[in-house]
Amino acid sequence: MEIASSFTTVLSSQPFFVPTIVTALCLLLTLFAFTTVRSISSKPSKSDVDACDFAASAEKKAGGGCDCVCKCTSPEMVEKVNSAAVIAAERQTGASMMEQLVPEITTHALSYLDYPSLCRLSMTNSLMRKAANDDNAWKALYHKDFTWEQDSVTPTNGWKAYYAATRAIVNINNDFFNIIRERSLPAMSRFWLNADFVKCVHASGELFSGYNAVIQSWQLAFNWEHGVNFQGVNFQVRDVRARVMSDMAWVSMKTFVDMDSGPFNVTNTFEFHNGRWYMVHHHSSVMAIDGDVEQQLVHA
Amino acid sequence: MSNQSESPNPTSSSNKITLKTSDNEVFEVEEAVAMKFCTVKQYFDDENNNNVTSGTSTTLIPLPNVESHPLAILITYCKKHLEIKANNADNKKEMEIDMEHYEREFLKNVMPQELTELILAANYLNFKEALDFFCRAVASAIQNKSVEYVRKFFGLESDFKPGEEEKLREEFAWSFEGVDED
Numbered sequence: 210m211e212i213a214s215s216f217t218t219v220l221s222s223q224p225f226f227v228p229t230i231v232t233a234l235c236l237l238l239t240l241f242a243f244t245t246v247r248s249i250s251s252k253p254s255k256s257d258v259d260a261c262d263f264a265a266s267a268e269k270k271a272g273g274g275c276d277c278v279c280k281c282t283s284p285e286m287v288e289k290v291n292s293a294a295v296i297a298a299e300r301q302t303g304a305s306m307m308e309q310l311v312p313e314i315t316t317h318a319l320s321y322l323d324y325p326s327l328c329r330l331s332m333t334n335s336l337m338r339k340a341a342n343d344d345n346a347w348k349a350l351y352h353k354d355f356t357w358e359q360d361s362v363t364p365t366n367g368w369k370a371y372y373a374a375t376r377a378i379v380n381i382n383n384d385f386f387n388i389i390r391e392r393s394l395p396a397m398s399r400f401w402l403n404a405d406f407v408k409c410v411h412a413s414g415e416l417f418s419g420y421n422a423v424i425q426s427w428q429l430a431f432n433w434e435h436g437v438n439f440q441g442v443n444f445q446v447r448d449v450r451a452r453v454m455s456d457m458a459w460v461s462m463k464t465f466v467d468m469d470s471g472p473f474n475v476t477n478t479f480e481f482h483n484g485r486w487y488m489v490h491h492h493s494s495v496m497a498i499d500g501d502v503e504q505q506l507v508h509a
Numbered sequence: 510m511s512n513q514s515e516s517p518n519p520t521s522s523s524n525k526i527t528l529k530t531s532d533n534e535v536f537e538v539e540e541a542v543a544m545k546f547c548t549v550k551q552y553f554d555d556e557n558n559n560n561v562t563s564g565t566s567t568t569l570i571p572l573p574n575v576e577s578h579p580l581a582i583l584i585t586y587c588k589k590h591l592e593i594k595a596n597n598a599d600n601k602k603e604m605e606i607d608m609e610h611y612e613r614e615f616l617k618n619v620m621p622q623e624l625t626e627l628i629l630a631a632n633y634l635n636f637k638e639a640l641d642f643f644c645r646a647v648a649s650a651i652q653n654k655s656v657e658y659v660r661k662f663f664g665l666e667s668d669f670k671p672g673e674e675e676k677l678r679e680e681f682a683w684s685f686e687g688v689d690e691d
Contacts, residue, residue, distance in 0.1 A: 314632055314644065321648030325684035330651060332677050333660045334667045 319346040320353060324376065344368045351375065356450055365455075374453040381486050382460045382477055386446055392431040398424050402480055402487035412473055412493040446475075456481035463496065472496045526553065527569045534577035535569075542587045543570075547635035572634070579623070579630035586615065586639055616646055621662060624650075658691045 319327060319341070327350070331341035340346075347368035352360070355375055364371035388396045401407055401423060409423040410416050417426040444466040451460045458479045465472045478490035526543040528536045544550045552570050572580065589611055597604035619627070624647055631639040651659045656678075660667065667674060678685070 314628060314640070317640070318628075318644035318647045321645050322652060325686070325688075326648075326652045326654070328681045328684035329654070329656050329688070330659055332656045332674065332681065333663070333665050335669060337659075337663075337665060338677075 315340065315343075315346070319343070320349045322350075324350070324354075324372070342367075342369055347372050355379070358450060359452070371453065374458075375451050378451045378453050378458045378460060378479060378486065379449060381479065382449065382451065382462070383446075385477060385488065385491075386444075386464075394424070394428050394431055397427045397431075400488050402482065402489050404489070407489045409490070410492040410494070412495055414494075458486065464493075525568070528580065529569055529571045530575050530577040530580050531573050532576050534580075536577070536580060536584060538584055539588075541591055542584060545587050545591070545636055545638070546583075547637070548572075548633060551635075574633045575630045576626070579626045582619075582623070582627060583630055583634065583636060583639055586642075587636065589615075590638060612642060612646075619646070621647075621650070621664075653687070653689045655685075655688050655691055658689075661691075 319330075322330065327341050327346070331338040344367050351368055351372045354372075362371075385400060388400060401420060403420045405419045407420055407423055408416065408418050409426055411426065411430070415426070417423045444464050447463045447465065449460060449462040451458060458481075460477045460479075462475050462477075463472055464475050472495075473493045474496050476490070476492045477488060479486045480489045481487075524540045525537050526540055526549070528538060528543065528549065530536070543553065549570055549572075556570075590608070593604055593607045593611060597607060624643055628640065628643045628647070631643055651662055654662070659665070669677075
């Protein structure tokens with residue numbers, strides 16, 4: 210419901226100052242109408258008409274306490290505007306339309322916004338902030354962008370925070386594969402947590418334990434004509450599923466290389482230290498071929 | 510049907526359906542158009558089932574939650590939708606291009622205010638394609654736009670306390686990358 214109310218309540222957030230607000234809005238909306246309606250019409254008169262409409266709606270939204278400041282009845286204008294905006298202005302329905310929008314619809318509309326846009330929407334004013342921070346909208350966005358799994362999860366800090374955390378970890382997980390594609394040992398060295406407990410299980414089945422051993426194993430892999438795990442660098446990563454807690458995260462995925470090797474099931478684990486995520490575990494193993502690999506490739 | 514006497518008695522009632530809005534305007538639309546409105550379709554089907562025994566047929570369907578203005582726009586949109594679909598029955602890609610083009614033109618004549626009316630009407634009529642389209646339209650109108658533009662679009666005024674907005678902008682500084690020009 211938040212966005213519904215916010216779309217409009219914005220116009221009427223303080224019913225006690227209705228006259229002031231209406232006046233201010235008239236000015237604002239005239240400006241708005243003038244700037245936006247120009248694309249529809251080059252005639253200033255139309256802008257005036259639309260400004261009237263908006264002023265009237267604003268007044269209506271503000272509780273209908275005072276008379277419409279202007280009536281736009283010129284048939285010529287009405288015809289020119291070619292929209293029912295004017296009619297809408299003269300229709301007094303009482304409750305504002307935005308307030309009537311059910312939460313499902315607002316979530317639906319917000320779910321088409323990308324993450325930065327939703328973030329900016331939340332900065333327009335406090336009501337929009339409430340709407341844009343609506344947990345359902347962020348949950349919908351999470352499911353759309355990441356996974357339908359974790360439906361029963363209740364993130365401690367809400368879905369917006371969980372969305373942001375998931376996005377961050379998915380990006381970092383992508384970095385891991387970019388490092389492999391570029392065979393950059395310095396980058397891989399920075400990527401891992403320098404600790405004696407980190408472990409790396411390559412697809413060959415070899416286990417490397419401790420920071421130095423793990424980094425050496427990557428050095429070996431990068432130096433080979435073809436990497437140990439990833440023959441060629443054109444592998445694809447699919448079905449990325451991330452689970453993020455406050456200072457640890459694990460990501461599972463499938464990697465598809467070529468017909469000779471793989472596909473692989475991969476799990477990466479990260480820990481959060483000193484303001485950034487570090488890899489602490491990587492496990493890659495050949496996926497059991499049971500005839501549905503091709504199907505997965507098609508569906509992925 | 511108590512309202513039936515008000516029906517304008519359509520000439521070709523076989524494939525026309527009459528809709529009456531909350532502000533008492535009567536629209537005569539082709540059955541194919543009306544059937545895209547699932548709420549109307551449901552009503553129509555129920556009526557037909559009930560009338561099998563009585564032998565009467567209902568041509569007027571009241572829409573107490575829809576006003577004439579949004580309905581007129583929805584009917585136009587629906588007609589065009591069906592037309593584009595029919596013209597490109599064997600080419601989905603072509604159809605999508607046509608539809609996109611039409612929708613872009615369509616939005617040029619719609620005020621933000623009207624969009625809300627249209628969403629409500631489409632929602633009540635359960636006209637899914639239109640509801641999707643209008644929700645997308647609301648989103649795309651503010652997608653990748655600056656905070657100031659969004660404020661202007663919705664007619665919003667900032668009510669943040671001094672410093673509050675600056676703090677938010679600092680916190681979400683990354684969200685200002687690559688924003689469209691107003």
